[in-house]
Amino acid sequence: MSRLDRTSLVAGLVTTLAGAVLLLDRLDVLNLRFDYALPLLIAAVGAILLVAGLEGPRDRQ
């Protein structure tokens, strides 16, 4: 049974969240400005890196 890849999971969640935010912006539910988008983008990349670092090296088959 393959091990849960937390990095991929978090990357997927972050991408989904980013897509949702962009969709809400498109639907004028949100007003996404660069001043907010930049920190969110940086935080998303930071979260993925953090999880990848905590995950450690993948087991080699």
Add this chain to the structure above:
Amino acid sequence: MTATAQLRRDDHRGVIAGVAAGLARRVGVDPMIVRVGFIAASFAGGFGFALYLLGWALIPGEDGARAPVERIAGKRETWLLVGGMVLLALAAMLLLREWGLLFSDAIVWPVILTAAGGALIWRQSQEGSGPLSAGSDDALREARGSDPMALPRLTLPRDALGRAFVGAALVVGGGLVFLWLNDALRPARDVLLAVVVVVVALTLILAPWWLRLVRGLAAERTERIRSQERAEVAAHLHDSVLQTLALMQKRVDDPREVAALARRQERELRAWLNGRRAAGDATVVLALEAAAAEVEEAHGVTVEVVAVGDAPLDERALALVAAAREALVNAAKFAPGGPVALYAEVAPERIEVFVRDRGPGFDPAAVPDDRRGVRESIVGRMERHGGRALVHTVPGAGTEVELVMVR
């Protein structure tokens, strides 16, 4: 390319980190000239000091040792973690600034530095289960030294230590930058300057003695390890090869028996050279029974084994079994005919083994110096592994060998 053509730090001739000595070797001049150059350049705005630090960080050491920067940057996960923490801290700062809650640069950069340093240190603490557990028996034995009850030293490997040091430097640096940007260091500046001057002066005065002391201790430790290894090899050769050769001389009239002894010894010696252990010797009692069976077969005596408790076989227990085997061989050789008794008690905190025979006994003080059986293979071996061995014997009243190993 010759060794002298490669730029490497010279740890042996170096005073601090071998940078000047390595450079001098590379360009073929006296190390003192390069050292004077570094010191002179240090007075030019600290340029020499910075250059030396850079050289230490970037130039690899001797014997294929990697440069500190290369060692520290070697772990991809660490840098992912640090990068992630820095980006998250940066994102939080930007958001808070956008909301008008914070911050001036007097806060931002110290926090980012501290976050990166904290991530590095935290990463090392998460890796603690490896080195701190002193996983191998060798490491545990080395850590215990002569005191079997001592706990293993809590040490980090050099790579981890380097990363932890960088992390601590970042955290302290972040704090200092914060204080400096907020002008909080001004009152302490004069005191700090005086402390720095005194520390630098003391370092310059004491460094040569300290370095000599460290090198002396390292050399002594290496020599002690070598001496122990030599004693181990000698004890093993005595117990196996010399004993077998003595048996072969006794049975020279039976070529098949001699050939069988030689084959068995060859197998045993090859297994020892390859670091293999017999498959059936997984526990202390099994190993003692196997040793008793071997002695019975080789010397034609009866060995009665009584054992209470059991435990997995580790390095210390292996030494105990080897010492017990040697005691059995001695009993078989010097008390022929009569039964030999082996009593073992394996408790959680210690293992005790007694080997008794009803032979003529002997006077331990009368044993010649060149006989290694009792002195090295039993007493010396037990002491090297943190245990003790006592021989109770009276001429004419048999012999009892008592072996105690603390677990």
